[in-house]
Amino acid sequence: MAGAAEADHTxxxxxxxxxxxxAFLVGAATTLLFYTFADELLGDLSNxxxxxxxxLWLFVAMMWCAFGVVRHADALAHILGEPYGTLILTLAVIxxxxxxxxxxxxxxxxxxxxxxxxxxxxxxxxxNGMVGLSLILGALRHYEQAYNLQGAQAYLSVVIPxxxxxxxxxxxxxxxxxxxxxxxxxxxxxxxxIALYGVFLAIQTGRHRSYFQQPRxxxxxxxxxxxEEDDGHGKPSGSVYFHALFLLLTLLPIVxxxxxxxxxxxxxxxxxxxxxxxxxxxxxxxxLTPEALSAFRAAQNNRLQRSVNICLGSAVSTIGLTVPAxxxxxxxxxxxxxxxxxxxxxxxxxxxxxxxxxxxxxxxTTLLQGAVHxxxxxxxxxxxxxx
Numbered sequence: 001m002a003g004a005a006e007a008d009h010t011x012x013x014x015x016x017x018x019x020x021x022x023a024f025l026v027g028a029a030t031t032l033l034f035y036t037f038a039d040e041l042l043g044d045l046s047n048x049x050x051x052x053x054x055x056l057w058l059f060v061a062m063m064w065c066a067f068g069v070v071r072h073a074d075a076l077a078h079i080l081g082e083p084y085g086t087l088i089l090t091l092a093v094i095x096x097x098x099x100x101x102x103x104x105x106x107x108x109x110x111x112x113x114x115x116x117x118x119x120x121x122x123x124x125x126x127x128n129g130m131v132g133l134s135l136i137l138g139a140l141r142h143y144e145q146a147y148n149l150q151g152a153q154a155y156l157s158v159v160i161p162x163x164x165x166x167x168x169x170x171x172x173x174x175x176x177x178x179x180x181x182x183x184x185x186x187x188x189x190x191x192x193x194i195a196l197y198g199v200f201l202a203i204q205t206g207r208h209r210s211y212f213q214q215p216r217x218x219x220x221x222x223x224x225x226x227x228e229e230d231d232g233h234g235k236p237s238g239s240v241y242f243h244a245l246f247l248l249l250t251l252l253p254i255v256x257x258x259x260x261x262x263x264x265x266x267x268x269x270x271x272x273x274x275x276x277x278x279x280x281x282x283x284x285x286x287x288l289t290p291e292a293l294s295a296f297r298a299a300q301n302n303r304l305q306r307s308v309n310i311c312l313g314s315a316v317s318t319i320g321l322t323v324p325a326x327x328x329x330x331x332x333x334x335x336x337x338x339x340x341x342x343x344x345x346x347x348x349x350x351x352x353x354x355x356x357x358x359x360x361x362x363x364x365t366t367l368l369q370g371a372v373h374x375x376x377x378x379x380x381x382x383x384x385x386x387x
Contacts, residue, residue, distance in 0.1 A: 023068025027253030030061040034260045045267045055264045065254045070290035072247035094317040096287045098325045103258040112338040115326040117280025122318045126311050127352050128377035130292045134307045135370030138299035144364045145304040151211035152360040155312035158200050162319040171340030179340025190324040197320030214305035348380050
């Protein structure tokens with residue numbers, strides 16, 4: 001009887017959590033419909049209203065799933081603590097990014113600059129948009145905020161050389177006539193990128209784990225409003241296995257639907273004459289929006305270190321994981337990938353890296369630093385349409 005009573009007690013809890021997985025259910029239903037009725041839904045995109053409606057349907061469903069992935073990653077972050085929690089969140093988001101880029105590369109119209117444009121958009125959105133708005137939101141509520149300087153510098157020490165190798169150096173290599181890499185260079189850069197990212201992970205999760213944890217009582221005049229385990233949303237109710245399973249299940253519709261989204265994005269860009277880089281920006285917005293909200297919430301809760309971990313961790317993982325994956329797929333499928341940036345984008349990237357160094361040279365941040373980052377973010381988007 002006791003066992004039956006216990007089963008009756010635990011079963012509703014599981015099913016009540018299952019009811020909360022609307023993101024997965026909506027994503028699964030949308031995937032089923034688009035793969036069953038692909039010709040009816042995507043066969044004729046000549047009607048602008050139908051094209052917009054289908055795009056919004058796909059984009060909202062994928063965004064909803066992305067929020068679901070981040071929610072489960074956040075739950076694992078609560079259970080496992082820092083820096084493992086933020087690392088899981090970052091890897092989940094980068095998994096979405098790699099999946100979407102590869103799917104569009106394999107199914108969409110030929111766009112050799114998609115990976116480059118997406119990586120640049122992610123870096124600009126993360127290092128300027130997310131960092132800038134996080135610093136502003138935190139400063140408006142707490143005036144000054146503290147973080148672990150050693151952790152921020154560790155992130156930047158990896159981002160700067162890898163971004164230079166992948167997005168700037170190919171513009172000046174002479175082994176090919178275009179801003180691309182030959183096969184030997186691709187293999188070398190992929191191996192170097194993976195090796196450096198592996199060293200960084202060893203530092204982050206091993207002997208220097210404390211670099212990525214929030215300093216205790218850094219500013220006596222401002223009381224802490226949260227800890228590393230509390231962001232104001234309470235402890236997760238599910239187990240590690242439950243959240244890990246549904247993180248993967250919710251990620252699957254994003255991967256499958258990205259192939260269908262590529263068809264509409266390619267059609268929209270060709271019809272409207274929009275810049276090709278817009279496709280990369282849309283991918284970046286799709287994958288970064290849930291993570292950005294987590295960073296903003298952490299900054300408002302006076303946990304700037306978690307916000308820094310999310311933002312700078314995304315930048316590191318974008319270069320450390322996306323580049324090898326994209327280069328491997330390109331080499332295997334014989335797809336040309338242009339990595340070298342144009343003059344304008346190169347200036348914006350260099351300015352962003354220099355500004356990040358200046359921002360993270362102290363142990364406290366202010367409103368002014370956030371405003372400067374947002375200015376660079378706005379200029380990037382303006383130049384996207386007015387090069």
